[in-house]
Amino acid sequence: MSDSPEAADLPASAGWSFETAAVQSSIPRGLGQTVGFPIHAAAAFQFDTLEQAQEEFQNNTGLSYARLQNPTVRALEGRITALEGGADTVALASGQAATLTAILSACRAGDHVVSASSLFGGTTGMLSNILPLMGISATLVDNTPEAVRAAMQDNTRLVWAEMISNPAGDIADITPLAQTAHERGALLAIDNTCGGVGFLCRPLDHGADIVAQSLTKWAGGHGSVMGGSVTVGARHGLSRNPIYTGGGETSVLKVRGNAALAWRQRWLGASQLGMTLAPHSAFLIAQGLETLALRLARECGTALELARWLQAQPGVGQVSYPGLEDHPFYAQAQRYLNNGCGAVLAFEVPDPAAFLSRLRVLRVAPNLGDVRTLVVHPWTTTHGRVPEAARHAAGVSPQTIRMSVGVEAVADLKADIAAAL
Numbered sequence: 001m002s003d004s005p006e007a008a009d010l011p012a013s014a015g016w017s018f019e020t021a022a023v024q025s026s027i028p029r030g031l032g033q034t035v036g037f038p039i040h041a042a043a044a045f046q047f048d049t050l051e052q053a054q055e056e057f058q059n060n061t062g063l064s065y066a067r068l069q070n071p072t073v074r075a076l077e078g079r080i081t082a083l084e085g086g087a088d089t090v091a092l093a094s095g096q097a098a099t100l101t102a103i104l105s106a107c108r109a110g111d112h113v114v115s116a117s118s119l120f121g122g123t124t125g126m127l128s129n130i131l132p133l134m135g136i137s138a139t140l141v142d143n144t145p146e147a148v149r150a151a152m153q154d155n156t157r158l159v160w161a162e163m164i165s166n167p168a169g170d171i172a173d174i175t176p177l178a179q180t181a182h183e184r185g186a187l188l189a190i191d192n193t194c195g196g197v198g199f200l201c202r203p204l205d206h207g208a209d210i211v212a213q214s215l216t217k218w219a220g221g222h223g224s225v226m227g228g229s230v231t232v233g234a235r236h237g238l239s240r241n242p243i244y245t246g247g248g249e250t251s252v253l254k255v256r257g258n259a260a261l262a263w264r265q266r267w268l269g270a271s272q273l274g275m276t277l278a279p280h281s282a283f284l285i286a287q288g289l290e291t292l293a294l295r296l297a298r299e300c301g302t303a304l305e306l307a308r309w310l311q312a313q314p315g316v317g318q319v320s321y322p323g324l325e326d327h328p329f330y331a332q333a334q335r336y337l338n339n340g341c342g343a344v345l346a347f348e349v350p351d352p353a354a355f356l357s358r359l360r361v362l363r364v365a366p367n368l369g370d371v372r373t374l375v376v377h378p379w380t381t382t383h384g385r386v387p388e389a390a391r392h393a394a395g396v397s398p399q400t401i402r403m404s405v406g407v408e409a410v411a412d413l414k415a416d417i418a419a420a421l
């Protein structure tokens with residue numbers, strides 16, 4: 001937010017805990033200021049002079065046209081930056097928009113991405129179907145620093161992993177992943193959707209360069225809005241990436257300095273590709289963030305209780321939750337996650353169709369992070385277009401049910417599941 005016109009009136013959020021920044025950041029103090037986020041429904045902003053307009057069109061640091069910047073969206077971006085401990089954020093129309101923007105900020109035709117294979121289906125599709133249209137290739141590997149290291153090529157510009165993968169619950173080993181990426185002049189991007197906008201983990205603190213995420217999930221929190229964001233850290237090695245160094249004295253790196261990576265995210269995602277977040281959506285997401293800590297802490301507690309309980313239910317097969325001691329990523333979850341191990345768990349039932357049709361409290365819907373507990377059958381829905389081998393690699397079998405735990409009373413959830421089993 002440092003270059004926004006209202007920055008001087010804003011309370012300094014550095015040093016605030018997540019819970020405080022979630023409700024206090026990005027709201028100016030002072031006589032007559034709104035207590036909360038005003039919605040700026042506007043397509044354009046005025047200038048007094050030709051010089052001001054010229055300056056703004058050159059630097060894009062203030063307000064001109066709402067595809068680039070809007071005060072409501074900017075306030076949300078400031079809040080996300082505070083929560084993730086980043087340097088700057090661009091908020092976009094969806095998580096998919098954030099993923100595309102983050103990848104294109106590091107890669108151009110001829111470049112290569114190495115990604116952990118345990119991924120959201122839309123990300124797998126982006127890497128295997130969309131980026132090849134632009135000449136960008138990807139290699140999907142096991143979610144270990146060793147596998148990522150072995151897949152690195154001379155043209156690898158980006159390493160990608162999910163903080164907590166969905167539904168398998170793999171945990172990204174960020175520190176060695178960052179080291180591996182940086183040794184080769186590449187950037188590390190972490191999809192922190194299941195990390196709750198920094199409440200469970202702040203990947204930038206552990207060495208990641210970029211955090212991309214869907215705000216549709218825990219940030220919005222009520223299944224009422226779509227959004228995504230890309231946050232960048234304060235330092236990143238761009239000196240070996242021709243996107244930033246090409247052009248000599250007029251290179252992006254020379255002109256933008258430390259802000260080069262953040263500037264490129266906004267230029268790509270908002271200004272050029274037009275995947276701009278609407279101000280009303282930004283308002284809903286900012287309001288969702290205000291209760292994220294309360295919701296997600298409770299959901300994590302319920303998820304752990306349900307995971308342990310499900311393991312003891314007759315007829316339930318494999319139960320997968322990174323907070324269970326027998327989960328392959330349990331130790332890594334303990335190392336990287338605060339406040340709980342996430343609100344998503346997966347379990348196998350003998351007859352998924354019958355199970356889903358008998359539910360009366362849990363709802364069948366393809367979303368995460370809603371205050372209501374939602375279940376899906378990933379094999380036929382979220383991962384239905386993913387090749388079978390990749391589905392298994394993502395921890396999805398034909399019997400798998402994915403559950404995003406809401407804030408309902410745990411006793412009602414258990415009773416509903418038990419009756420449906």
Ligand SMILES: *Cc1c(COP(=O)(O)O)cnc(C)c1O
Nearest residue numbers: 094095096120191193214216227
């Ligand atoms: C949902 C999701 C996305 C995509 O976000 P949308 O807001 O649906 O576009 C990306 N990554 C993960 C991990 C997700 O769960």
